[in-house]
Amino acid sequence: MKIGFIGLGNVGGKLSGSLIRNGVDVAVHDLNPEFVAAKVAAGARDGQSPAQLMQDCDAVITCLPSPAASAAVVTEMLPHVGPGKIWMEMSTTDAEEVKRLGALVAEKGGAAVDCPVSGGCHRADTGNISIYAGCDRATFERVLPILTHMGRRILHVGDIGVASTLKVMTNYLATMNLLSVCEALTVMKAAGMDLGVTYEAIAASSGNSFVHETESQLILSGSRDVNFTMDLVQKDIGLFQKIADDHGVPLELSPLMIEMMSDGQRRYGIRAQSDRMIERLEEATGLSITAPGFPTELLDDEPEERGYEVAVRR
CATH class of the missing domain: 1.10.1040.10 (N-(1-d-carboxylethyl)-l-norvaline Dehydrogenase; domain 2)
Known part of the structure; x- marks a missing residue:
């Protein structure tokens, strides 16, 4: 699959980096051209725009700071959504909003996945973060190989909106x-x-x-x-x-x-x-809540491994 990735900030930059590091065909976009240049130097392609990414890619991932930002990007991509296209929302967003946008994607014949992450930026950097995925089972099976490059534990939670x-x-x-x-x-x-x-x-x-x-x-x-x-x-x-x-x-x-x-x-x-x-x-x-010997940044010491689907107790 060809993957587009929009939003290369603290979390998105690390998630997209895991895809690039693992040899996935990735095109990227961000309002900050320096972020794009860094990913291109690491092996990604410059996706140019959300509209261009949806035209060129099988699935487009968004990892953005607000529901409004996601809505603007999806609106730009919608004219180019059709059968076989997937929008994957990895932002932390409002469940009703992701369902609304997902319905617009579905009306165009595409599929939507609500797949936010949890576990900290340091684990996003190593592909060891956890991912919740809300979508129908058939779509989940299509995107699971992509998700397992970005996260260690992948939980299929049900319909779109549940993950958010x-x-x-x-x-x-x-x-x-x-x-x-x-x-x-x-x-x-x-x-x-x-x-x-x-x-x-x-x-x-x-x-x-x-x-x-x-x-x-x-x-x-x-x-x-x-x-x-x-x-x-x-x-x-x-x-x-x-x-x-x-x-x-x-x-x-x-x-x-x-x-x-x-x-x-x-x-x-x-x-x-x-x-x-x-x-x-x-x-x-008037106290100083500090102590010697503690790190100034978090590093994930868990070795990177391909992720897997978490089984739900029934």
């Missing part, structure tokens, strides 16, 4: 975990605990999590650069709150978390790194 719903749920949980880790580390520092020991105590306990094993290290090293900005966090947790509102679920933690993140944006900037939320507590207490 699950993805915003996981980002809600990750953000909640980040804020609780910030509080836990600060309280332990105030109580006189060694933060290196504290990190290992959490990692060996029932309080451990993916967020702790990754983002806590960046907090403690002082880098606070997880390659995920507060505006993206706000988009995702806002989408989760919208799902709750649409279904009449009265949440208590979610609105508080949104306000905490808004305060972080007011202090440090709309697009500040999300791990800088620890600095709210450092400023309030």
Whole structure:
């Protein structure tokens, strides 16, 4: 299959890199010509435009920062969609919007796949990230070989839109975990605990999590650069709150978390790194939540392997 890839930012740049590295025929497009040039130098082709990519490729992947950006790109591609063409949405987006756009693609005879990723930029860089795929089974079988070059664990979740719903749920949980880790580390520092020991105590306990094993290290090293900005966090947790509102679920933690993140944006900037939320507590207490020996960037030490479909318990 010939693959088009639109959106070469923090996540898309790494996902497209996995395709290129594994010998897939890839053409790329981004509003930043430097991103395109870097991928062309690595072995991709310059796709010129979304419209041209849909004409030239069997499947076109989008990995973009907002639902509005995806809608604009799909609108440009639609005149060139027909039988056999596939649009694969790897952005974190609104489920209703991806279903709306997917229906437009289907009306033209094409197929749509809702396939966001989860697991951090460092795992996107090595092809070890997890991918949810929402589409009919026949389309899933067509795109699975492509997905297994970008991700380790591939979960077919059902119809289009389901993957986006699950993805915003996981980002809600990750953000909640980040804020609780910030509080836990600060309280332990105030109580006189060694933060290196504290990190290992959490990692060996029932309080451990993916967020702790990754983002806590960046907090403690002082880098606070997880390659995920507060505006993206706000988009995702806002989408989760919208799902709750649409279904009449009265949440208590979610609105508080949104306000905490808004305060972080007011202090440090709309697009500040999300791990800088620890600095709210450092400023309030006068403590430095840092410790020696922790990395300033995350590296995936899991060897790259071809991905596989995750079996669902029935």
